[in-house]
């Protein structure tokens with residue numbers, strides 16, 4: 045079975061659009077982008093396009109590559125104070141002179157639709173998630189939509205990043221899976237991966253995961269965004285061989301990526317609802 049993030053995200057965006065139309069709310073997402081990295085610009089454009097589609101207003105702040113931490117924090121503070129803005133997304137990565145943690149912590153937790161603020165991370169790890177990071181949140185939606193059981197399953201997450209690996213582990217724990225988190229210092233990565241009923245790969249190496257590293261019937265989730273020697277977008281998983289052994293697998297493109305964007309839209313609507321309730 046192919047887990048089509050493309051299809052599920054389309055479906056979720058359609059129903060979001062309807063919900064927003066009928067809500068009387070005016071949700072608004074503000075993005076902050078620093079510099080002119082083409083990949084970041086493309087992702088931000090995709091997010092604005094998704095906003096247009098579902099009826100979320102969007103605003104973009106663009107800052108030059110040489111910006112200081114306090115200039116980024118100041119831009120975020122203005123958005124925090126703007127009552128018409130419900131969600132704030134600071135596109136990562138930031139240039140090296142900018143203190144990424146300080147910027148993330150400057151985003152009001154109530155508008156942190158990326159779910160990267162320590163408050164939201166703490167809520168997630170306490171089992172009381174508020175804003176869930178969009179990539180792992182989107183993966184949970186895929187499990188849900190395809191009826192994939194997680195309770196009691198052995199899940200292996202490869203990667204311990206703050207945006208994917210760590211929150212993915214927390215969400216799987218919250219869903220009663222038994223979770224192992226692997227990373228670059230893991231002793232026998234292949235042996236760990238082979239144990240997984242649910243394998244989530246956020247490694248960042250093109251087609252690194254081969255058939256022999258995966259258990260028969262596993263559910264395989266590919267978070268990788270890599271380019272092969274021909275410049276083609278591909279994931280961490282060697283899809284052609286692994287898909288023959290897995291029971292379910294996400295493709296790249298058309299898997300996790302579109303779900304990330306759909307979840308960002310859902311988080312923004314959630315924030316707009318929350319802020320509307322505060323006023324009543």
Ligand SMILES: Nc1nc(=O)c2c([nH]1)NC[C@@H]1CN(c3ccc(C(=O)N[C@@H](CCC(=O)O)C(=O)O)cc3)C=[N+]21
Pocket residue numbers: 087090133134135136137158178179269277296297298299300301302303304305
């Ligand atoms: N603050 C912040 N929040 C993010 O959520 C965030 C970020 N920074 N920095 C970069 C990553 C990356 N990311 C993607 C979103 C959608 C696709 C996506 O939809 N990809 C398409 C393919 C697009 C293509 O053709 O390259 C797909 O997989 O089908 C990919 C990657 C969000 N990120």
